[in-house]
Structure formats: structure tokens, C-alpha cells
Amino acid sequence: MKLEIANRQQELAVDAGIVWRALRVAADEGAIEAQLSVAVVHDEQMRRLNDRYLARDDSTDVLSFRYGGEDGCIEAELVVNASEAIRQSAGRPHSAQNELLLYVIHGFLHALGYDDLEPDPAARMHRREREILRQVDRPVED
Numbered sequence: 001m002k003l004e005i006a007n008r009q010q011e012l013a014v015d016a017g018i019v020w021r022a023l024r025v026a027a028d029e030g031a032i033e034a035q036l037s038v039a040v041v042h043d044e045q046m047r048r049l050n051d052r053y054l055a056r057d058d059s060t061d062v063l064s065f066r067y068g069g070e071d072g073c074i075e076a077e078l079v080v081n082a083s084e085a086i087r088q089s090a091g092r093p094h095s096a097q098n099e100l101l102l103y104v105i106h107g108f109l110h111a112l113g114y115d116d117l118e119p120d121p122a123a124r125m126h127r128r129e130r131e132i133l134r135q136v137d138r139p140v141e142d
Contacts, residue, residue, distance in 0.1 A: 001020075001023060001024060001027055001033065001034045001035075001036065002034070002035040002036065003019070003020055003023060003036050003037075003038065004036070004037045004038070005019060005037075005038045005039075005040070006037070006038070006039045006040070007040045008039055008040060008041045008042075008045060009040055009041055009042040009045070009082045009083070011042055011082045011083055011086060012040075012082040012085060012086060012096050012097065012100060013097065014040050014082075014097075014100070015097060018097075018101060018136060018138060019038060019101065019104055021136045022101055022104065022105055022132055022133065022136045022138065023036065023104065023105075023108055025132050025135045025136055026105055026108050026109065026112075026128075026132050027108075032074065032112065033071075033072060033073040033074070034073065034074040034075070034076065034108075034111075035073060035074070035075045035076075036074075036075075036076055036077070036078065036108070036111075037076075037077045037078070038077075038078045038079075038080065038104060039077070039078070039079045039080070040080055040082050040100070041079055041080070041081060041082065042081070042082055042083045043059045043081060043083040043084070044059075046059045046060060046063070046079065046081040046083070046084070047059045049063055049079055050063065053065075059081060059083070059084060060081065060084070061080070061081050061084045061085070061088070061103045061106075062078060062079065062080050062081065062103040062104070062106055062107040063078070063079040063107070064076060064077075064078050064079075064106075064107035064108070064110040064111050065077045065078075065079075065111075066110075066111040074111055074112065076107075076108065076111035078103075078104060078107035078108060078111070079107075080100055080103040080104055080107065081103065082096075082100055084103075085097075085099040085100035085102075085103060086099075092140070092141060092142065093141050094138075094139065094140045094141060097138075098133065098138045098139070098140050099140060101133065101136075101138055101140075102129060102133060102140050105129050105132050105133065106125070106129055109125055109128060109129065114128065
């Protein structure tokens with residue numbers, strides 16, 4: 001797996017090591033080859049990107065863009081919102097860093113083909129997110 005992380009905000013520390021570990025677990029310990037770019041942004045940057053690419057003039061937690069990949073290698077760009085992670089974690093029993101890691105995993109699972117628009121696929125996706133986060137000792141709870 002190739003991973004590039006761009007931290008474009010200063011609200012929340014980003015642990016590149018745990019991001020790497022969680023993505024490796026999500027890629028089934030390397031059985032899935034991937035080239036990923038992860039950008040960590042704040043609300044205003046996320047709002048602009050959400051408007052530009054999805055025509056939604058508001059912020060969101062994560063955007064996932066999968067590009068064509070050759071020889072079964074997934075190429076994707078994930079954009080995660082540190083401001084949203086801070087807000088959401090304030091009412092939950094886990095840290096903002098763990099919330100942000102959840103967004104990274106959620107975006108990567110979308111790139112792998114997971115979907116959360118219908119109840120059954122969404123439940124499957126959320127179970128996989130929590131399983132991955134438990135495996136890297138970064139559990140999250142609602």
C-alpha cells in the first residue's frame with residue numbers, strides 16, 4: 001500500500017502511523033493493493049470541496065474519490081474533516097483522533113465498494129468500520 005497524508009489544518013493532531021495501520025487492516029493486511037491520498041482539512045475547506053464535487057453547500061465528515069486503478073490496485077483520495085471529528089467526539093466516549101480515524105476508514109471502505117445508502121449495506125459497513133478500529137485499539141462508540 002502506498003499512502004500519502006496531507007494535513008491541511010491545525011485543529012487536530014494527526015497520527016500518520018495509526019492511519020497507516022488502520023488502512024492496512026482495512027485492506028485485509030495487504031491482500032488489497034492500494035494507492036491512497038488522505039487530506040485532513042477543516043470545515044471551510046470541506047464545505048468548498050463538497051460544493052464543488054457534490055453541489056452541496058455545507059460541510060461533511062468525509063469525501064471519497066476512487067480513480068481507475070490498474071492490475072487490481074485501488075487508487076483513491078480521501079478527504080476527512082478534523083473540525084467535524086472534534087464536534088462529533090465532544091458528545092461521544094472516544095477521542096477526536098479516533099473519530100477522524102473512523103472517517104478515514106469509512107472513506108476507504110467506500111473506495112472498496114461498500115455502500116451506506118440502504119440499511120443492510122450500511123449496517124455491514126458500520127460493523128466493518130468498528131471491527132477495523134478495534135483491531136488497531138482505537139474503538140469508537142455512538
